[in-house]
Amino acid sequence: MLQLLVELGPADAVSLWTAPMPGRIECVASAGEAATSRRHRLSARALLEGSEGLVDDPATHVRGVVVPRWDVSYAALIARSRPEMSARLAVYLSEATTALSRLFESERLFERNEEVERVLVSASERRLTRLGCDLHDGPLQDIVALADELRLARAQVSSLLEDDLAARVRGRFDDLEARLVALDQGLRDISQAIRSTSAVERPVEDALRVEVDALNRAGLIRAQLTVNGDVSGLTASQRIVLFRVVQEALSNARKHSGATQVRVRLRSSARYVSVTVKDDGCGFDVAAARHSGRLGLTGVIERVRLLGGDIEIESSAGGGTRVRATLPRWSRATDPTEPVYAVTA
Ligand SMILES: Nc1ncnc2c1ncn2[C@@H]1O[C@H](COP(=O)(O)OP(=O)(O)OP(=O)(O)O)[C@@H](O)[C@H]1O
Ligand SMILES: [Mg+2]
Incomplete structure (x- = not known):
């Protein structure tokens, strides 16, 4: 815009200044000859620090x-x-000021949007991480202590009993120990899943592949991942949300659906990124499940909405389930870190 004022308008030098902190002013853009001269700087200071x-x-x-x-x-x-143009300059500057004001306002809204997104998503991730750690340090340690006590009790009780009775009681202790081991493993899996930071640390594609591979290794469901489009420019918040949607949908497929196949598809276009998880399981009543007080689906719906996205859950008895989350892709048309100086000789 400054360049246009010089090329087509009445100015032969234009500069734009801001005061990033008290006492300091900075030229953020300029066009024309000697546009950042001392005179321009002094005028900018008078405007930004004075009352004029x-x-x-x-x-x-x-x-x-x-x-x-x-x-x-x-x-x-x-x-x-230029001397003969000074009357027209006022008109041009007034127009440019209006346009620049709008630009700065939308830039600020954009920045705030980014900030809010970061804070909200990282706060919920932090809560999960904390929960994972609490689970690990609290109930899981109690289980270890309980297993020790159970072993001790088994030894003490066995020594007091006749042989045939001791064999029956040992069998009972075996059952209890096996249940304790399963409980320990279950809680460890949950703790690991909710503490997982893989969605932040690696490309979303890789994080999803880890989840899909884990499901395949468990052996009950055949899971497949397809990626279409370029998913490299996603924000950390978007990656986390996509990962959590897939994690929950796969966990539901495993726990509730009885499916034999699950397909995960990640698609990206210039304006949207979406992930679809489709199983061929028993299906369920979505409206009823939403009011069941369970947290899994409600949690992912909230996360997707937090990023301005949309989630569809389609399911029918015997017809399987499809969960699709779509997030808007938004990025700056210009790079704010790139200087916009356009000084003409
Ligand atoms: N893919 C699926 N196939 C069949 N039923 C499902 C599926 N996904 C969800 N459901 C049903 O919807 C209910 C709610 O799911 P949701 O994920 O909210 O809770 P949950 O899995 O039961 O518990 P959690 O809070 O641990 O996730 C489930 O209890 C189950 O009955
Ligand atoms: Mg669930």
Whole structure:
């Protein structure tokens, strides 16, 4: 835009300044010759640190205006016109200020959106990690202690009993120990699953493959993963949510569906990324399950909505279940870290 003011408008130098912290001002974009000169800097400082809304120096033909972001002064737009054009410069600057204000406001909204997304998703991941650790350090350690006591009790009781009775009691202790081992393994699996940070640390495709492979290894269900499109540019929050959706859908297929096959499909386009998990199991009444007080599906629905996405759960008795989560892909059209200077010689 600054370049246009120089090429097509009445300015021969334009610069845009902000005050990232008190006492410091910074030129964020410029066009034209000597657009970042001391005079421009002083004018910008007067606007950003003083109370004036306008700088107008007829001697040097430098004019500066404040660019507000909502109702706060956010930047200073300074321009030097060719002498014969100084009257027209005011009109051009006023138009440019309006456009820049909108730009800064939407930029800020964008940043806030990113911040909110990060905070919300990482807070729920942190809660899960904490829960996984609590489970590991609390109930799992109790189970280990309980198993020791059970072994001791078994030895003590056996020594007090006649042979045939001792054999029956030993069988009973074997059952109890086996149940304790299964309980220990079950809780360890849960603890591991909820503490899993693999969705953050590795590409989503790899994280999903680990889940699918684990299901295949368990042997009851044949699981397949397909990936279409480029899924490399997803945010950490998006990767976590996609991973959690698949994790829950696979866990449900394993626990409830009696399915023999599950297909996981990750698809990405320029505007959306979606993941579909489809099983050929018994199906269920989705509306009733939503009010069952169980947390799995409710949790993933909330996570998907948090990122502005959509989730569909389709299921029918005997017809299997399909869970599909779609997230909007949004990324900046421009790179905010890239300087936008356009100084013409
Ligand atoms: N793929 C599926 N096939 C058959 N029934 C399912 C399937 N997914 C969910 N259900 C039914 O919906 C109910 C709710 O699922 P949800 O994941 O919310 O809870 P859950 O799996 O029972 O417990 P958790 O809170 O540990 O996830 C399940 O109890 C089950 O009856
Ligand atoms: Mg579940």
